Amino acid sequence: MQIKKAAFALTLAAAALVGAGSTPASAHAVTPNGNVYVYDRAEQNGAYCATGNNVYDYRYFPGCGDFNDRTSSAWNNGYADSMPAVKFYTAMAYGGNFVVCLMDGDSVDYLGYDNQISSHRWASGC
Ligand SMILES: [Ca+2]
Numbered sequence: 001m002q003i004k005k006a007a008f009a010l011t012l013a014a015a016a017l018v019g020a021g022s023t024p025a026s027a028h029a030v031t032p033n034g035n036v037y038v039y040d041r042a043e044q045n046g047a048y049c050a051t052g053n054n055v056y057d058y059r060y061f062p063g064c065g066d067f068n069d070r071t072s073s074a075w076n077n078g079y080a081d082s083m084p085a086v087k088f089y090t091a092m093a094y095g096g097n098f099v100v101c102l103m104d105g106d107s108v109d110y111l112g113y114d115n116q117i118s119s120h121r122w123a124s125g126c
Pocket residue numbers: 039040041069070071072115
């Protein structure tokens with residue numbers, strides 16, 4: 001699975017290079033890296049955590065520590081593969097209220113449930 005994703009990312013990077021000569025590049029154009037980002041502040045600012053995995057309980061965000069009830073904005077920089085979407089929830093274990101679903105490349109500047117996200121998981125679509 002990791003190899004397949006890496007190969008796909010290289011394909012995307014190659015496609016971006018091919019298109020560079022004919023299409024104006026966006027200032028925000030980035031190469032997908034398979035991660036979803038969650039930020040403490042609105043508009044993708046402040047402290048952040050990133051992961052390509054599901055996070056069952058934001059009190060124990062991998063590589064980031066306790067990020068429970070802190071998320072104010074988010075960005076899905078995942079791959080356009082079989083699991084391109086990320087769904088966010090207000091309680092641990094993907095419970096409580098469903099907050100938002102972001103497809104690959106999508107972001108949200110102001111979450112409706114500000115400082116309430118406690119889990120997220122990848123999905124095949126929104
Ligand atoms: Ca916050």
